Amino acid sequence: MTPREARLMMQALLQRFGLAASRLCSCEDREQPVPMRIYRPPARCAGAPCVVFFHGGGWAMGDVESYHPLLERLAAASGAVFVSVDYRLAPEHPFPAALEDCLAVTRWALTGAAALGVAPERIFVMGDSAGGALAAAVARVLSREWPDALAGQILLYPLLDIAGPHRAHPSRLRFGSGDYFLSLTDIDRAASW
Incomplete structure (x- = not known):
């Protein structure tokens, strides 16, 4: 299966879940430092938490659009600002491209918390599958630069050990x-x- 075929298969699979965008939040697309989408819940208060989200898809599938309905619901239900990272995909962009993109956006959120309207001490990283692996890697790298900068990790079925037999x-x-x-x-x- 080619990367394009795999991406089309993932889009079809996500559509089967029946989640449709419903305008539960305000959304803003940004291109710097990396393409991303920011979800602001309607009942947001000053000092809200922020969740930097990395989508799953084996590092080769998925994007901001395919996870839009889910993140819209998560932001509305939690009251947190979500930042969804549209990181570069393999195999066109091999490791560490995705990790570099995820680190860039997380550093941006940490240093720009006031501009985002979030509490700097309440910034989390989150991801599912390969995105969970990216969240764990981002937390590990940042723990060396800024100990205790992140409030925590939310890892959904993370792909953490693919090297072992x-x-x-x-x-x-x-x-x-x-x-x-x-x-x-x-x-x-x-x-x-």
């Missing part, structure tokens, strides 16, 4: 046929990027 992970052997979305081949492909 499959036999070291019994769940991969049990569920790695592809019947549950990911196959062992998919994991190997993502690890190669």
Whole structure:
């Protein structure tokens, strides 16, 4: 499967969930330091938390648009400002491109908390799957630069160990046929990027 085919498959899969954009928040697209979308909930108060979000998709699929309905709902329900990062995708942009983009936006949020209208001590990183791995990596790198700068990590089924052999992970052997979305081949492909 080519990266383009995989991206189209992911878009179709996300559409099956039936989430549609519903204008629950105000949204602003920005291009600096990296393309991103900022979600501001309607009942936002001064000092709101901020969640910098990194989408999943094996580092090669997904984007701000495909996660828009979910993030709109999360921002509205939580009262937090969400910043969704449209990081560069593999294989066109191999590692560490995605990590560099995620670090740039997180540093931007940390240094510009006042302009964002969020509490600097309430900034979190969040991601699902490959985005969860990016959130963990961002937190690790930033912990060396600015200890305790982040309030926490919200990792949704993060892809944290793809380098180890499959036999070291019994769940991969049990569920790695592809019947549950990911196959062992998919994991190997993502690890190669």
